[in-house]
Amino acid sequence: MSFFLTSSPFIARRLFLGRSGFMLSGAAVALLAGKEALAAGAGAADPRDVQILNTALGAELEAIAAYQLGAESKLLQKPVLDLAVTFQGHHKEHADVLAKTIEKLGGKAVVAKATYNFPVEQLKSQADVLRFAAKLEQGAVSAYLGAVPLFGNRDLAKAAASILGDEAMHWAVLRQALGEVPVPSAFMA
């Protein structure tokens, strides 16, 4: 049964969260990411790794703001609204893990911008918001895919791949909510 079809938002949220239980927790990912860096000491960090994490953090902070815009738009109806808030929560966890890891590596984490440029004038319906979010999630999957091979530290690559998996699920679920084929191809690029 799709949680989009269930009559109770509470049940839908429980179903969704229950099915998300197999994902690594933010703390687990942080542990994965930070273990080697802590052992090696901050001075040993690859500056490129720190930059990759900071670019990812910038995108995560923007995604958080985008979901906030969607949640406050009054265009999202339950259970889709709950879904957006849940996905925003994931992005918050990603951002938290990334920022902490950057600091562990001796870098300076970027902070959220005071304002973001979103196409507010184009968001007139729930479908518009979902389509906008889906586009960001799809781009995020590609961005992480393009970042994973660049890491010098394989633990960090693994942590980034874990986030990639989560964002790919977001994209698929958003497509499903839009009535589109949730997984349009066997490979991502």
Add this chain to the structure above:
Amino acid sequence: MSRVGPLIAGAAALCVAVSAGAAPDALRGEQLYARCQACHALAVDRVGPHHCGLFGRLAGSVPEFSYSPAMKNSKIVWNDKTLDRFLAQPLKMVPGSTMTYDGVQDAKERADLIAYLKHVNDTPECAKAPEKKAWAKKP
């Protein structure tokens, strides 16, 4: 919201100019551009700078966008050739760039992306870009 119609016309025009087998496909380029949209948009700056007005622009020159020193000092002018090289391996061409992306390895995909970015520059969406607004203010 779809730009498919104008893109088909643009792609058709490109097909006339270049032999059919090798013609960059702006329509395919639009689909490929989805990969860029975690960080970029056409008309507004996001994690990365906007892409409207890209061709002929000096790298690192969008006002108020915070670039890496590496990009700001690169002296690259964006054109087909430089964009193709950058998209293939961004960090090889500009070490220290914040565009920490492995690149688009497929040459045809890069050509399609470039065709799309060129085409879209003449569409209403890019009329909203900061450069276009600035140009509109000039006498």
